[in-house]
Amino acid sequence: MKNKNSIYLFTIPALIVMVVFFLYPIFLSIQMSFTDFKGVGVANDVGFKNYERIFSRDRYFDALGVSFSFSFIVVTVQNLLGLFFAAVLYRLPAIRNFSRAALFTPSMMSFVVVGYVWQFIYSPFNGGLNAILSTLGLEMLQRPWLNDPSTALFAITAAHIWMFTGYSCAIFLAGFANISKDIQEAGRLDGASSWQRFRFLELPLLAPSITINIVLATIGTLKTFELPFIMTGGGPAGATRTLSLEIMNNLFGQYKFGFASSLSIVMSVVIVTVVFFMNRFLRARENNV
Amino acid sequence: MRKSSLVSLAVSLAFGANLAMADTVTLDVTAWKGNKAEPAAMPELLEKFHSENPDIKVEFSYISRGDTDVVIPPRLQGGSNPPDVMMVDMPLVKTWGEAGMLADLGTDSPWFSQITPQVRDSLAPTGEVFVQPLEIVGLGNFVNLDLLAKAGVEQPPKTIDQLIDACKKLDAAGISPMLFSSELSGSMIIAANGIYGSEVMPWDLGSGEASFSDDEGFKKSFAMTQALIDAKCFEPKLQAGLDPWGTSLTEFSSGNVAMLPQGAWNIGSFDKQENLNYVFTALPGGAETGIALDTFGMGWAISSSTKHKEAAQRFLAFFADQENLGEFLKADSGYNPYVGGPSGLPELAQGYDEARSAGNIVMWPVFMNHWPATMNQGLNDGVAMFLLNSSDGPEEVLEYWDEAVEDSM
DSSP states (O other): OHHHHHHHHHHHHHHHHHIIIIIHHHHHHHHHTTBOOOSSSOOOBOTTHHHHHHHTOHHHHHHHHHHHHHHHHHHHHHHHHHHHHHHHHHTOHHHHHHHHHHHHHHHHSOHHHHHHHHHHHHOTTTOHHHHHHHHTTOGGGOOOTTTSHHHHHHHHHHHHHHHHHHHHHHHHHHHHHTSOHHHHHHHHHTTOOHHHHIIIIIHHHTHHHHHHHHHHHHHHHHTOOHHHHHHTTTOSTTTTOOHHHHHHIIIIITOOHHHHHHHHHHHHHHHHHHHHHHHHHHHHHHHHO | OHHHHHHHHHHHHHHHHHHHHHHOEEEEEEESSOSSSOOTTHHHHHHHHHHHOTTEEEEEEEOOHHHHHHHHHHHHHHSSSOOSEEEEOHHHHHHHHHTTOBOOOOTTSTTGGGBOHHHHHHHOTTSOOOOEEEEEEEEEEEEEHHHHHHTTOOSOOOBHHHHHHHHHHHHHTTOEEEOOOIIIIIHHHHHHHHHHHOSSOHHHHHHTSSOGGGOHHHHHHHHHHHHHHHTTSSOHHHHTTOOTTTHHHHHHHTTOEEEEEEEGGGHHHHHTSTTOOEEEEOBOBSSTTOBEEEEEEEEEEEBTTOSOHHHHHHHHHHHHSHHHHHHHHHHHTOBOSBTTOOOOOOGGGHHHHHHHHTTOEEEOTTTTTSSOTHHHHHHHHHHHHHHHTGGGOSHHHHHHHHHHHHHTO
């Protein structure tokens, strides 16, 4: 009995940290979302006005759409590429450690640096990408990548994928390391080809790594704002304006702290809902393997 | 005896020093000018202030404009540790002033009546003055004279017809005529011409009392922009997402483009560019001289809860002195906010000066609080929308701006 009480006692410091640094700020944001607070001065109660404004304006739905599109493209491509590199490196132990470090390096770089470098690559005036296309005789593919609404979002997702493919790859490689050598050996003895071993042995056993990668990438990308902010500022004409960028603009461009809080509450609800169902589906899938 | 005298002397000196310390007021001043990148003569001016005011010690903190939004509000809100004097711009004056965080400097201040009328009208909309202006920033047209000469254009264009003519000649000579990024450059020309041609005051548009959709000035301004597109002044789709803070400046300073509408603050960096023969003129538009698009750069505000109000007022008075202000403006390439005061702009800005002298001035409405902050983003988005689908006309953009104004209410 005494031991049981001690266990609860030991959780108190962690609970205090959680309440002070996680629950209290969330409570404060909810409270602020019903006010017209401007960062200083008195916060006047405005009821549901902020939420009414969000749901009666297309621009916030558009921003949510941009966030979902960004997330879908990045999560899909980044994980497929990460899985591809992990599967290849798993079969090439001689270069595995070096390649893993090399692939992982971009994810340690600052978003600001990456954003400016890629902005230069995409520049419509002598940018690297257009120059390469010209050298290859593919002038018809040249375009102002970040200035065209039909390509701007894809251009930013490419930079994001470049940054974090190594991160996904590292998680998949950890998953590969957990696959028993006996299973691989059994596959070989049964005459399974490399592709068959990947498809029918490794891929199902990588289910936990797939869950982690997809959930982490989804959370990270649904709330992204750094690269769109640096590379396009949300433009052209809102084509790359994510919901987080909208929050940022309301906070520091317009000093609408109350309204920005209501936007962040909406974003949190969306992310929690998406991740909850995604996690449930992926866990169920893991159990069925 | 000798020993006791020495002790007495030491005690007296220490006591005296303490008394002197007690009489010295430490003034906490924050600003986004005065670092290595933008010194604005601040070190020299602070040294001069200290020599003239030995009883005041200025503790100067450089805080970038972006960080000012984050760092200062908690200090103001707490009330116990606010800076005594802060550098502010008009959006900050509105937010902090309305929240009661800034002291009323009074319309009876000796410098207030000397402010140029265009600025003065915007400073005290409710009768209270929260800022002492330091600098007016000119937004105009940078023109590469060598490229113009190559195309056979003799003078920098002042009117739209001259601009169209110059564009045609430059385009025929294989020279990129101008950049028109939706953010800043394009917004500047469209807003300046829209306001100049409008029959209502800009604050009526910003308050919703008048509508952009019905405004003939803005309709004409978009028609003028379409004429520029037709004259191949720029490729509209290329400008919609062009970065005005990086790519545009690099292109102009590298001599790849003939004209760039931008802010006068770039004069310092363009001057360092070798072989860049350029001038800074007013924005081509409806007026014969072109339109000088002025905006409030920055000023000083005093915290309403400062404990050193008298010292803070002396600090402000120092910067209201034309000799001191002139030094600041010269180092920062800024215009003087006071009637008849010395300008900090060099000779190459003569074209812009002419438009100002002729009274063809439009105040940049967002930074003067004539338009709400929501219009800052709205303006850029609207211009980008037009550049992407200019053949659709400006109706959708004008409605979008009316909605942006409504969003601020």
